[in-house]
Amino acid sequence: MGKTLFDKVWDSHSVTTIENGPHVLYIDKHLIHEVTSPQAFKELENRGIALFRPKQIVATADHNTPTKNQHLPIKDLQSRNQLEQLAKNCTKNNIELYGLGHKYNGIIHVIAPELGMTQPGMTIVCGDSHTSTHGAFGSIAFGIGTSQVAQVFASQSLILERPKTMRVSVNGKLAKGVLAKDVILYIIAKLGTNSGTGYFIEYAGNVFEDMTMESRMTVCNMSIEMGARGGMIAPDKTTFDYIKGRKFAPKGDAFTKKVTYWKSLKTDSDAIFDASYEFDASDIEPMITYGTNPGMGIKITEKIPSEESESLEKSLKYMGFKKGTSLINQPINYVFIGSCTNSRIEDFRIAANYIKGKQKAKNVNALIVPGSQLVAKQIVEEGLQTVFEEAGFELRQPGCSACLAMNDDKIPEGEYCVSTSNRNFEGRQGQGARTLLASPLVAASVAISGKIIDITKNF
Amino acid sequence: MAKFTKITSTAVPLAIQNIDTDQVIPARFLKATNREGFGENLFRDWRFNKNGLVNHDFILNNKNYCGEILIAGSNFGCGSSREHAAWAVHDYGFKVVISSFFADIFKGNALNNGILPVQISEEFLQILLKTTKEKPQTILSVDLENQTLTLEETGLSEKFDIDPYKKLCFQNGYDDIDYLISIKDKIEAYETTNR
Numbered sequence: 001m002g003k004t005l006f007d008k009v010w011d012s013h014s015v016t017t018i019e020n021g022p023h024v025l026y027i028d029k030h031l032i033h034e035v036t037s038p039q040a041f042k043e044l045e046n047r048g049i050a051l052f053r054p055k056q057i058v059a060t061a062d063h064n065t066p067t068k069n070q071h072l073p074i075k076d077l078q079s080r081n082q083l084e085q086l087a088k089n090c091t092k093n094n095i096e097l098y099g100l101g102h103k104y105n106g107i108i109h110v111i112a113p114e115l116g117m118t119q120p121g122m123t124i125v126c127g128d129s130h131t132s133t134h135g136a137f138g139s140i141a142f143g144i145g146t147s148q149v150a151q152v153f154a155s156q157s158l159i160l161e162r163p164k165t166m167r168v169s170v171n172g173k174l175a176k177g178v179l180a181k182d183v184i185l186y187i188i189a190k191l192g193t194n195s196g197t198g199y200f201i202e203y204a205g206n207v208f209e210d211m212t213m214e215s216r217m218t219v220c221n222m223s224i225e226m227g228a229r230g231g232m233i234a235p236d237k238t239t240f241d242y243i244k245g246r247k248f249a250p251k252g253d254a255f256t257k258k259v260t261y262w263k264s265l266k267t268d269s270d271a272i273f274d275a276s277y278e279f280d281a282s283d284i285e286p287m288i289t290y291g292t293n294p295g296m297g298i299k300i301t302e303k304i305p306s307e308e309s310e311s312l313e314k315s316l317k318y319m320g321f322k323k324g325t326s327l328i329n330q331p332i333n334y335v336f337i338g339s340c341t342n343s344r345i346e347d348f349r350i351a352a353n354y355i356k357g358k359q360k361a362k363n364v365n366a367l368i369v370p371g372s373q374l375v376a377k378q379i380v381e382e383g384l385q386t387v388f389e390e391a392g393f394e395l396r397q398p399g400c401s402a403c404l405a406m407n408d409d410k411i412p413e414g415e416y417c418v419s420t421s422n423r424n425f426e427g428r429q430g431q432g433a434r435t436l437l438a439s440p441l442v443a444a445s446v447a448i449s450g451k452i453i454d455i456t457k458n459f
Numbered sequence: 460m461a462k463f464t465k466i467t468s469t470a471v472p473l474a475i476q477n478i479d480t481d482q483v484i485p486a487r488f489l490k491a492t493n494r495e496g497f498g499e500n501l502f503r504d505w506r507f508n509k510n511g512l513v514n515h516d517f518i519l520n521n522k523n524y525c526g527e528i529l530i531a532g533s534n535f536g537c538g539s540s541r542e543h544a545a546w547a548v549h550d551y552g553f554k555v556v557i558s559s560f561f562a563d564i565f566k567g568n569a570l571n572n573g574i575l576p577v578q579i580s581e582e583f584l585q586i587l588l589k590t591t592k593e594k595p596q597t598i599l600s601v602d603l604e605n606q607t608l609t610l611e612e613t614g615l616s617e618k619f620d621i622d623p624y625k626k627l628c629f630q631n632g633y634d635d636i637d638y639l640i641s642i643k644d645k646i647e648a649y650e651t652t653n654r
């Protein structure tokens with residue numbers, strides 16, 4: 001029997017199997033940030049263990065960082081303390097840190113790919129559930145808890161049960177204005193928030209093959225919102241071209257050799273998945289969520305479901321929406337374009353392209369937060385900054401920002417925010433904040449209109 | 460990690476589905492750099508309303524309900540990988556969480572922190588939620604050796620699964636780091652041939 005892409009990468013990283021039990025998986029790259037690492041460093045210190053392979057770790061500060069005046073000392077003392085601890089821990093243990101102010105600083109899932117650290121066939125972990133993003137390159141990438149961060153520190157390995165495999169295929173032609181974000185919101189809405197639990201997903205079909213790396217990352221990023229540890233897309237020419245020439249990419253002959261290997265990372269035609277789903281691209285439209293988990297999404301032109309369900313009622317009560325109603329014309333006061341789902345250059349180009357020559361609605365606060373310093377730089381170089389500023393949008397410095405509102409970028413209680421991030425949980429963007437997830441295009445259209453509009457009419 | 464064999468206790472029923480870790484512990488409490496003290500903010504925004512007043516409708520604020528066991532609706536612990544959620548559950552005093560379905564990462568985090576995630580059928584879960592809600596003094600017992608969860612009063616019982624390796628870890632009070640360190644030579648051998 002043939003192997004899936006997942007099997008190939010997993011098997012090549014298997015150190016050993018515990019009798020009747022889990023596997024020991026070798027980890028190539030370990031990404032860390034300020035929030036989920038301090039306790040792991042402490043754990044090793046308490047046990048008197050040295051870090052095993054510090055050269056395979058890269059650190060950034062992203063969750064807690066302010067998006068304004070990053071050159072000044074951080075006002076929030078606890079946040080500042082977390083960043084200081086991270087810096088200390090990295091210096092002490094010889095870990096490369098792209099901290100606040102560094103030219104490579106940014107959201108961990110944006111910087112690792114753009115620096116060429118993320119490569120096909122790797123195993124990559126981070127104490128953050130959206131590590132699934134890196135699967136876009138055909139790597140096994142997943143989020144871990146802090147105890148596991150400590151395990152990787154100690155041994156560069158993890159004890160894991162082998163996940164099952166699932167394939168989600170989307171074939172056909174996407175309509176104009178339908179972006180990667182819509183595709184993944186559609187899949188999650190169809191399959192549900194726990195459909196992927198216990199699985200690793202492979203996204204297959206021409207829709208993903210035709211996507212840019214940025215779009216593939218948007219898709220894989222949200223795999224966790226189905227409960228899946230990770231999602232993968234087989235590497236191809238788009239992948240190799242993206243990696244080539246980036247800072248940590250292999251160079252010259254080494255690159256050519258790698259590409260030969262990377263080309264082998266494809267699911268064999270006779271491989272069998274534990275579960276399989278297929279969707280037709282032409283059924284997908286711009287999406288938006290109405291509830292308090294990412295599975296509660298509808299096509300922007302559809303009505304909120306009206307079935308009898310306690311959890312639906314609880315969600316709608318929080319959101320202030322009614323069953324069976326349409327979201328079109330719903331006034332919105334906040335728009336956030338950012339987060340590891342949609343803060344790459346492509347996302348800002350799409351938004352800017354829509355916004356150009358228009359003005360944001362008076363009632364809207366529109367926040368643009370690039371995923372990294374490099375993206376921020378590119379925004380300026382491509383003249384997008386002018387577009388945003390002329391339209392009345394506020395362009396900030398890189399970080400997680402309003403995606404989880406650990407810094408000052410919070411949405412006030414009761415307010416609606418159309419956000420390009422990945423989670424619409426209660427209080428995610430601030431206590432009492434109401435989040436509607438959407439693509440950068442939908443978000444841009446809302447910022448201009450001050451309300452949700454039927455963007456499909458524009459095409 | 461403390462050794463775990465059997466727990467007999469009353470339980471707190473939390474009949475809500477898809478409880479994500481942002482609800483278990485909101486992000487604004489993730490700024491601490493140690494593992495202790497998170498229990499105070501467990502389910503913070505459900506226990507207290509915005510101006511800090513106690514929400515008396517929330518079950519954790521009802522003194523009749525207490526114990527070392529938390530019973531929650533299906534898909535408990537979805538969302539963020541923050542282990543702070545497991546720390547908060549543990550720090551508050553829960554040693555067992557019962558549900559009909561657990562999100563992957565939370566389950567792993569729980570197991571790494573001496574919290575036993577007990578996955579049972581939806582049917583049994585509904586019985587437990589109802590019984591403990593109606594009679595807060597209901598006693599449940601969780602027997603790790605035999606992998607059973609029992610409603611003491613009626614003897615109604617169901618088996619649960621646990622990975623044999625993890626079971627051994629729980630029974631002996633050791634963890635994954637201990638094991639990984641013990642096989643370092645294998646890991647180094649892997650590196651020599653594969654990297």
Ligand code: SF4
Pocket residue numbers: 062063107108109128130339340341399400403404421422
């Ligand atoms: S942008 Fe949001 S989802 Fe992504 S790593 Fe930061 S907090 Fe997590």
